[in-house]
Amino acid sequence: MSSPADVDTVGGPPNSPSPLQIRASNSLNSKSHRAPLTKQPADLHLLEYVHEPDSNLVCLICHAPFDRPVQLFCAHFFCKDCLEHAWRAQHDGRKTCPTCRSSVDPDKDLRPVPKIVETMLDELLVKCPNAQAGCAWVEQRVNVHDHVMLYCEATLVECAQHDCRLHISQKDFHKGCLHYTVSCEDCHTSMMKKDLEDHQRTACANRSTNCPHCDTTLLRLHLDAHIKEACANVTIPCQGSIVGCTFTAERTQTNLHEKSCPMATMAPHFRDQQARIERNEARLEPLTRKVGILEDGLSSITNMLYPANDSSTTFPVTNPLDPNISYSFPPTNLIPTPDFRLPPASFPPVPHNESHPSQPPFDSQVHHLLTLHESLRDEVNRIANALTELDGRTNMMVINESQRTKDEMLHTNAAINGMRMQLHWLMSATLQQRNSARTSAANGSAGGSNARSTAQGAGAGAGASVARPGPIGDFPNGPLRRLSDSTRQDTKL
Amino acid sequence: MFASKRLGKSCPQLQDKLPPGITLVKADDFREWLMDIQVMDENPIYKGETYRLKFIFSQSYPIEAPEVVFVRNDMRPIPIHPHIYSNGIICLDLLDRQGWSPVHNVESVCVSLQSMLTSNTKNERPPGDEAFVRSNTQRPRDINFVFHDNSV
Numbered sequence A: 001m002s003s004p005a006d007v008d009t010v011g012g013p014p015n016s017p018s019p020l021q022i023r024a025s026n027s028l029n030s031k032s033h034r035a036p037l038t039k040q041p042a043d044l045h046l047l048e049y050v051h052e053p054d055s056n057l058v059c060l061i062c063h064a065p066f067d068r069p070v071q072l073f074c075a076h077f078f079c080k081d082c083l084e085h086a087w088r089a090q091h092d093g094r095k096t097c098p099t100c101r102s103s104v105d106p107d108k109d110l111r112p113v114p115k116i117v118e119t120m121l122d123e124l125l126v127k128c129p130n131a132q133a134g135c136a137w138v139e140q141r142v143n144v145h146d147h148v149m150l151y152c153e154a155t156l157v158e159c160a161q162h163d164c165r166l167h168i169s170q171k172d173f174h175k176g177c178l179h180y181t182v183s184c185e186d187c188h189t190s191m192m193k194k195d196l197e198d199h200q201r202t203a204c205a206n207r208s209t210n211c212p213h214c215d216t217t218l219l220r221l222h223l224d225a226h227i228k229e230a231c232a233n234v235t236i237p238c239q240g241s242i243v244g245c246t247f248t249a250e251r252t253q254t255n256l257h258e259k260s261c262p263m264a265t266m267a268p269h270f271r272d273q274q275a276r277i278e279r280n281e282a283r284l285e286p287l288t289r290k291v292g293i294l295e296d297g298l299s300s301i302t303n304m305l306y307p308a309n310d311s312s313t314t315f316p317v318t319n320p321l322d323p324n325i326s327y328s329f330p331p332t333n334l335i336p337t338p339d340f341r342l343p344p345a346s347f348p349p350v351p352h353n354e355s356h357p358s359q360p361p362f363d364s365q366v367h368h369l370l371t372l373h374e375s376l377r378d379e380v381n382r383i384a385n386a387l388t389e390l391d392g393r394t395n396m397m398v399i400n401e402s403q404r405t406k407d408e409m410l411h412t413n414a415a416i417n418g419m420r421m422q423l424h425w426l427m428s429a430t431l432q433q434r435n436s437a438r439t440s441a442a443n444g445s446a447g448g449s450n451a452r453s454t455a456q457g458a459g460a461g462a463g464a465s466v467a468r469p470g471p472i473g474d475f476p477n478g479p480l481r482r483l484s485d486s487t488r489q490d491t492k493l
Numbered sequence B: 001m002f003a004s005k006r007l008g009k010s011c012p013q014l015q016d017k018l019p020p021g022i023t024l025v026k027a028d029d030f031r032e033w034l035m036d037i038q039v040m041d042e043n044p045i046y047k048g049e050t051y052r053l054k055f056i057f058s059q060s061y062p063i064e065a066p067e068v069v070f071v072r073n074d075m076r077p078i079p080i081h082p083h084i085y086s087n088g089i090i091c092l093d094l095l096d097r098q099g100w101s102p103v104h105n106v107e108s109v110c111v112s113l114q115s116m117l118t119s120n121t122k123n124e125r126p127p128g129d130e131a132f133v134r135s136n137t138q139r140p141r142d143i144n145f146v147f148h149d150n151s152v
């Protein structure tokens, strides 16, 4: 109805219609011309009834008294609109009675309801649908249409200004277009002119009003405080009500009562206590959370300390600490084993959940952890001692062993020296023989072969120590190589 | 349309005259209500428990069915029943498109669920509950529709 272009004119200066226009729009002719276009007929579903309607007159779909009811073949009643609505939503296109689900042929099975029902419906007392806007009309329902369409002052109609498509209540129609912004002179709130009067009458905080209880005149913005704290005629309970006093009366009397009421005198203390308890509870909450976090941390530490399965542990120290197995520590032959096992486990090894019911109190867990720590420290000390001892023994063994080796080496050296002497002697003997063989050729060949075999035997026997047979010359290849080997070994020694 | 009007109308009435075992917990607006239901007889599966139901109303309630599921909190488990999945989705013909009728209301739905629990003797979830709960992303109304189609 109203396009943005129309709204633009709202903030502008009022274009009051000419008197002629007003008269024209008020004349019966123009009204009957305009009214069907602009007035919305009342929706009977939304009416407010003065009395709770008889449940037999209430539609089971909209839970309001029937509006243009129809009767189905199965004698169930519904508003015509409600029934059509329900059928439109039935996705399979079948039309059934919403109550008993018997199928319905809308052409044949819809019947008018008995006249008496219609009369009863017509006679229900309803409030004007514009009651919110200030109309106090209350009458039989059958008249509501006429009232809204013809007589109700609060019915919205289109603004008289021909280029303004906003709505205004019937009673303000003749004032011309009131759709421009004004500011309330008392509280400086901006609003439309048409709302100003209402605002000043019922809402403006800076307007004076009367207290509904004691008729004192005061500004509306002070009214709440007045009623809450000062108004003598307001009914309030005794202060002691938080402790159980049931006295309730007007403020003046309650004040008198409170002077003699023991519970009222106690009330401030109780309030203090209450506040303190609440403060403490508020403080407790983050602490609880913190404890939860700590417990989680603790249980993960515990999990680390108590591996889930004990058989696969490679580090024997963890075994005696495991409370789940009775396992005596294997005594390493020399070291006396101190009994560092814990007192019987007071403690489930895997407390995952902080709210676990069987969990021992936090305190004992800390204690347990400390004990655990202490025994671990003992254990480490013991291992350190054992290690030192072992170190000493190993050192001793190494020294002994090397001493023995050294002795053997000395023996070997002596033996080699002895052999070297022998060889030297043999060599010189051979040389002498050769010299003498030059002089006597007859026994030369036998002596040469003899010398050769002797030299070879010495080489094999003394192994590395056969020295400098090199210069002797004319030996075959194999022994020559052996010789070079023995030369190298010789330098090593 | 008149969803809010009708709900607004039934709300104060409801407070006073609900059948035993059914309580209105929260009805702040006309989109979502919370109800508590209890099974009133001695059925050992549900004895002593209270279950919470969440109703979600569309604009076209009561022409269209509300979405009704069980919700879980510290005090309120999801009842075990061969037609109630562990995520609270209920497989009840009353609540799917075909089974719904605009003459039903919050109270009648609660009563139906109450009797559905009362008459149950099987302490079990629907078949395929786990897989369904893991994979489901559909709205309860649509699921029920599919479910029924498949199971027919």
Ligand SMILES: [Zn+2]
Pocket (backbone or CB within 6 Å): A059, A060, A061, A062, A063, A064, A066, A067, A078, A079, A082
């Ligand atoms: Zn209806």
Ligand SMILES: [Zn+2]
Pocket (backbone or CB within 6 Å): A072, A074, A075, A076, A097, A098, A099, A100, A101, A102
């Ligand atoms: Zn019927």
Ligand SMILES: [Zn+2]
Pocket (backbone or CB within 6 Å): A128, A129, A130, A131, A135, A136, A137, A147, A148, A152, A153, A154, A155
């Ligand atoms: Zn009126």
Ligand SMILES: [Zn+2]
Pocket (backbone or CB within 6 Å): A159, A160, A161, A164, A165, A166, A176, A177, A178, A179
């Ligand atoms: Zn205007």
Ligand SMILES: [Zn+2]
Pocket (backbone or CB within 6 Å): A184, A185, A186, A187, A188, A189, A199, A200, A203, A204, A205, A206
């Ligand atoms: Zn003002």
Ligand SMILES: [Zn+2]
Pocket (backbone or CB within 6 Å): A211, A212, A213, A214, A215, A216, A226, A227, A230, A231, A232, A233
């Ligand atoms: Zn007063």
Ligand SMILES: [Zn+2]
Pocket (backbone or CB within 6 Å): A238, A239, A240, A241, A245, A246, A247, A257, A258, A261, A263, A264
């Ligand atoms: Zn008192």
